[in-house]
Amino acid sequence: GLINNVVLLTSEQNPENVYWKEGDYKERNGNKELMLSLHASPIDVSEKLSSLFFKNITHCVLTSATLRVNGGFDYYFRRTGLDRIIDKFVKTDYFPSPFYYEDQVTYLQYGNRKSITSDPVSIAKIIASVSQKYNQRIMVLFTARNTLTSVYNELKKSSIGKDLPIFAQIFNSSRQSLIDGMKRTPNGVLLGTSAFWEGVDLPGEL
Numbered sequence: 001g002l003i004n005n006v007v008l009l010t011s012e013q014n015p016e017n018v019y020w021k022e023g024d025y026k027e028r029n030g031n032k033e034l035m036l037s038l039h040a041s042p043i044d045v046s047e048k049l050s051s052l053f054f055k056n057i058t059h060c061v062l063t064s065a066t067l068r069v070n071g072g073f074d075y076y077f078r079r080t081g082l083d084r085i086i087d088k089f090v091k092t093d094y095f096p097s098p099f100y101y102e103d104q105v106t107y108l109q110y111g112n113r114k115s116i117t118s119d120p121v122s123i124a125k126i127i128a129s130v131s132q133k134y135n136q137r138i139m140v141l142f143t144a145r146n147t148l149t150s151v152y153n154e155l156k157k158s159s160i161g162k163d164l165p166i167f168a169q170i171f172n173s174s175r176q177s178l179i180d181g182m183k184r185t186p187n188g189v190l191l192g193t194s195a196f197w198e199g200v201d202l203p204g205e206l
Contacts, residue, residue, distance in 0.1 A: 009038045018043050050081030068094060106134070120147060124154035128161045131189055137182060137206070139190045141197055145170070148191050155189070169193050175200065182206060 013019055017040045025032040042048065054060065062080075069075040073092045077083040082090060101107075108130060116122040123140075131138055142148040152168040155161030167178040168191040175195045182188040183206055190196075 006038075009040055013040075016043055017041060044079075046079060046081035046084070048081075050084040054081060054085050065097075118147070120150035120154050123147075123151045124158060124161060127151070127155060127189060128158055128164070131164055131187065132160055135187050137186065137188050137190070139192065139196070142191065142193045143197075145193050148193055152191055164189050166191065169195065179206075 008014070009019065019038070019040050021036060021038050023034055023036050026035050067073060067076050074083075077090075110116065110126065116126075127138065127140055140151075142151070148168060149170050152166060152170060155164065155166055165181070165185040165188045167173075167181040167188055169175070169178060170191075175192075178190060178192070179200070179202070182190055182202075192200075
């Protein structure tokens with residue numbers, strides 16, 4: 001089994017799949033070792049979804065905030081294989097969001113020409129400045145955990161940031177524990193990465 005999988009991932013790759021490798025340093029006996037893994041995933045899952053899943057069930061509810069493209073479901077049908085079984089009864093509908101962004105959210109975007117993507121000092125200064133101006137809860141999302149950690153350290157060193165209640169997704173902190181901390185502070189600053197990009201429910205005043 002293992003040999004067959006290695007062959008499929010290396011010398012006998014399927015052009016209908018996408019292949020990639022990942023590396024991560026793991027602690028072992030006090031030393032950091034690089035652990036490599038190989039991965040494969042089909043580029044188009046529509047045929048398998050329709051033949052192995054949708055055709056074998058009588059009822060299914062699919063719901064998300066991002067199913068429609070250009071106001072319709074055609075793209076979603078093609079990508080999931082539902083267009084292959086459209087002769088079955090497939091009902092679609094959409095419902096306007098009850099969330100009023102204009103009343104409940106202030107969205108701020110950095111607009112300077114100089115990129116600060118790799119500049120934790122500048123990012124920390126902006127967060128501290130925004131927090132000082134609005135004195136309300138702030139969520140800052142990162143795509144890289146090391147950048148998040150660097151910004152957290154810079155905030156804790158700054159004159160404004162050191163007094164802020166900062167909840168950062170580092171040190172193996174759980175998403176729920178960070179949210180619980182935010183609930184207790186009216187001006188908390190949440191620094192989050194992957195778990196928060198995937199969607200999080202922050203009801204009411206939170």
